[in-house]
Amino acid sequence: MSWSSYKGKMDMLFAGDTAPLAYLELKSLGLPEEQTPGLSADLCYFMEARFSVPPERVYIEFTSPPRHLFGWNGGTF
Numbered sequence: 501m502s503w504s505s506y507k508g509k510m511d512m513l514f515a516g517d518t519a520p521l522a523y524l525e526l527k528s529l530g531l532p533e534e535q536t537p538g539l540s541a542d543l544c545y546f547m548e549a550r551f552s553v554p555p556e557r558v559y560i561e562f563t564s565p566p567r568h569l570f571g572w573n574g575g576t577f
Contacts, residue, residue, distance in 0.1 A: 514559070521557040522547045529577055531564035 514521050524543055539562070544555035567577040 514557070519557060520551070520553045522551065522553045522559070524558065524560045525563065526560060527563045527565060529565065529567050529570055531562060533564075536562045 512518075512521055512523070524547075526539065526543070540560055543560055544558045547553045547558045548555060570577050
């Protein structure tokens with residue numbers, strides 16, 4: 501299961517700069533920590549190619565919640 505959400509034209513400020521930026525959250529059950537550098541590179545490339553947001557303005561939060569704390573369909577994983 502996967503989903504995404506996009507919110508454009510939001511007022512955001514990082515490091516006192518209003519230049520275009522992206523804040524991404526990637527949550528995945530069992531996300532291997534060793535994969536986050538590659539995912540970061542891929543996501544930064546995508547954001548620059550698709551939305552013209554340079555990699556130095558892309559901030560990513562990786563989260564791997566415990567399966568028992570992630571619910572779906574009336575239960576947990």
